[in-house]
Amino acid sequence: MDTSSRVRDGSPIVATAVAIGLAIFGIAATQLTTLPAFLLDPALITSPGDASITARTALMVLNFLGFALAGGIYLAATDRGWSYVDWRMPTGRGWIYVLVGIVGSIAFYFLVSILVQLLSLPTTDNQVMEYVAGDQTMILVMILIVFFFNAPAEEFLFRNVIQKRLYDAFTRMQAVVVASLIFALVHIPAYLAASGDLLSIGPDALFATTVSLAVVFGGSLIFGYLYAKTDNLVVPTAAHAAFNAFQFGLLYLALEFGLEVEDPAQSVVADLVFVLS
Template sequence: MPSVSSDPTSLDRPDDVAPSRSPRAVLRAVAVAILLATVGIVVGVALVGGAVLALTTAGVRVTPVLGLVLSLALATGVGFGGVALAYLRYRGSGLDYVGLGVPSVREVAYVVGGYVASFALLIAASVVLTATGTEAAPNTVAEVGMRNPEVLLLLIPASFLLIGPGEELLYRGVVQNRLGEALPAPAAIVLASLIFASIHFFSLAGAPRARLVSISVLVLPTLVFGTMYELTDNIAVPALIHGAYNATLFSLLYLTLRFASGGTNQFPEAAALLPA
């Protein structure tokens, strides 16, 4: 995976040079990764809060649906993506650091394989949760969609245009890459996945224990996203897998709400496991 030195003023390190794995380098990489994830959340919240304040001041009522739209556009798209791009600028790196290109035929195969693997893990986790009677926390985005099914039709394209690209650019392209400068690839993938899943604590509803259950499940598809990125060095690959994964769940939730008897009771596990 593309890598650069921990010195933001230095040139990119050649691919055949091993990353520094001294304790100091590892601690610095982990600290930077957590800081980037935190800054992404803070910037996103600030942007949404500012937009809500501006709209309220202008006399516009901010409904849950409008709030969701603002969150997707400002927090996920502008916030996460902006923080990632700002970090790349600080490092003196371009998009070549994250690897961005039109997927090749081989990479399309990885997208399909990653998509299937993500859902296989989701199904396995759902079976375990159901068999053990373990409660998972519902995702607030899915809850808004349950109350307003029409917004799910917006979330489907948003999964490809905003959620997948914005989150993958920050958490795989920047966070995972930064960790990979000081850690072996498997460790970087796992740690980046844990950081990414952990940020969803505040986007979940319910008791802390139920939220932790959902977070532990969210790690599973995220590990797939990170692995496919490591195998392809193309950020478009995990972005497409992530987008397709979310879009499929939003589509299934919409179809369930519209056409299945029992409505929201037919699809609770999937709604709780959205890594949005």
């Protein structure tokens, strides 16, 4: 039943606090799950682009498994169980929403690109680009990762767990906004870290980070809306994966044909990695 049509009995403050706590828990979990990758190749710490593809792939996969682990622990601890997970094959209507999500996210991406160029707005890179390092093979690997690990793990934690938990205290559209805001804010460390020394970040870097976070927030609204309308995790996951794969595909083609790559939404190789330290 649509949460907007029934009485909500949860506290907005408590629900928001739980949602923020789950996001932080997800980030903390990735710090533990990615440790084997750093042990496999210490170059990931000092010069990520020089690390082996095996190590970089392991890092990305383990990072997203951390999000899934955090969500799974929450479901187990609250006795919600796996029946709480809205994972099922979409109906015809569901696939229409997937298509709308893909088209909408790509249109949003290009709209932002145009605005950033016209207004000469700065953006900052997400740390994930340090691990891709202009390596075409790694880009192809990342396309597989977004389909099998990135999109499923992020949508599970931020949509099926966090956004759904917010339904107890907010209308569905309010929950989409709050979950998307949390989703954007947890990117702050990754964007600031990519800007340079965290102790010497100036106003320009902070402004560039704000622009990039606004883009992440907008993209998250699209995927959150898809989940709110369908109650099916497969729908936003499929749209999210296709969108990220599209972005990596553009990057691959740019490198393949030696094009100047100036991606106005730079770091928005959508919400790929939050905190990789």
